[in-house]
Amino acid sequence: MAERAALEELVRLQGERVRGLKLQKASAEQIEEEVAKLLKLKAQLGPDEGKQKFVLKTPKGTRDYSPRQMAVREKVFDVIISCFKRHGAEVIDTPVFELKETLTGKYGEDSKLIYDLKDQGGELLSLRYDLTVPFARYLAMNKLTNIKRYHIAKVYRRDNPAMTRGRYREFYQCDFDIAGQFDPMIPDAECLKIMCEILSSLQIGDFLVKVNDRRILDGLFAICGVPDSKFRTICSSVDKLDKVSWEEVKNEMVGEKGLAPEMADRIGDYVQQHGGVSLVEQLLQDPKLSQNKQALEGLGDLKLLFEYLTLFGIADKISFDLSLARGLDYYTGVIYEAVLLQTPVRAGDEPLGVGSVAAGGRYDGLVGMFDPKGRKVPCVGLSIGVERIFSIVEQRLEALEEKVRTTETQVLVASAQKKLLEERLKLISELWDAGIKAELLYKKNPKLLNQLQYCEEAGIPLVAIIGEQELKDGVIKLRSVASREEVDVRREDLVEEIKRRTSQPFASADLSKLSKNSGTGTI
DSSP states (O other), rough: HHHHHHHHHHHHHHHHHHOOOOOOTHHHHHHHHHHHHHHHHHHHHHOOOOGGOOOOOTTTOOOOOHHHHHHHHHHHHHHHHHHHTTTTOOOOOOOOOEEEEHHHTTSSSGGGOOOOOOOOOSSEEEESSSSSSHHHHHHTTTTHHHHHHEEEEEOOOOOOGGGHHHHHHSEEEOOOOOSSSSSSTTTHHHHHHHHHHHHHHOOOOOEEEEEEEEHHHHHHHHHHHHHGGGGGHHHHHHHGTTTOOOHHHHHHHIIIIIHHHHHHHHHHHHTEEEESSSHHHHHHEEEEEEGGGHHHHHHHHHHHHHHHHHHHHHHOOOEEEEEEOOTTTOOOSSEEEEEEOOOOSSHHHHHOOEEEEEEEEOSHHHHHHHHOOOOOEEEEEEEEOOHHHHHHHHHHHHHHHHOOOOOOOOOOEEEESSSOOOHHHHHHHHHHHTOOEOOSSSSSSOOHHHHHHHHHHOOOOEEEEEEEHHHHHHHEEETTTTTOOOEEGGGHHHHHHHHHHHSOOSSSSSSGGGGGGOOOOOO
């Protein structure tokens, strides 16, 4: 027993050491080393049947959502869905898991993050990693060549989550895609317009949409001497430039991926450039890049894209950024990513990007990978990073101490005296049947003060009060909770009066108030 007690004490101390290192933000290697020691000590300790405890928690990388949080989420979803519908999109749904073969080989280095399921009877299955590959499978399976669709659903990634920054293992994606053969850059420009409309409507702060083209990247890799076999892996390195310095990216290219230093330097000369249509025109005159067919096509399309973006009135929100690579293998043309901007500390400095909140691009070859005859259906789309947006909106509302309504109740049916339960039940039934959102307290004889307090707490705007005198007179006393003003309303006019007084659309969270605090805060 004494030996076990000593081991338990060592486990406790080692556990405290690990927690301390995490708080100090020590290096990952140091934390891993100490965690390994802790696990070794726990293994020596072995199970103690008398002390086995079931820990009640959600799995790593997941979370529950309170009514307040769900009210905020619903408001964000409403903004996104109304925009998708405004642009004429239909909605579809697909299974939460797919055949493993459907997802394999579509995500480059991120394929290791796919959740594989245990064989349940002959089919190897995986949880969907995104909504794009299932959409391509849906198009090929149903032989569709033309659709504009949106899809909002959960996806799963075996990632190391940073939940405070809106990164999870289970999370929602909001996708909008246009499939079909159309004239160049018109659907692509609409996708960027939608992205800007949604981010502006959500009022979460200033943002910038970075744009590039996979063909330009492939062209510049070719003229810099990168072998074809290394294109995708070098692309993945370039994509990290928004998070780490060029030196770190170069070290990865040379040290880990075997690229010659002079090739990496040539790539660096290009991928550190960003600007507007003038940069596109400058690169069209570049003596080397303009000789590459792929790059020339990409630059030509970007020039056309900027013309359409100017007509849509959003060119000032767009930056041509040669470091944008988007790690997914299926992109074939224009790619884009929206980042929130943090106000610079010093005047004259450039605004800092503090994280991606939307992304997308063109993927013309993906559907053909599923079609038995390899028939291609050109597609372009976008995905809104709603989890990150939820995190930002929640933090802003907390900072503003904004009260969020979690119900849509228009009126509480109350009584002023005892023994009026039957009358309350009759009245609330009439209101429900007329489509009014109404509640009552589940007590036979509730005190009027308790009923009024409930309205204050729940944010219910009106109270319909029944009393003995009101019953005799054939009226209902309608009270405004905010002003405390009371009026007698004839019973037959009550429904119309409630509708008139609550005609403002219900807002679970007033996102317009966020614009008063437009800094991005801690994300």
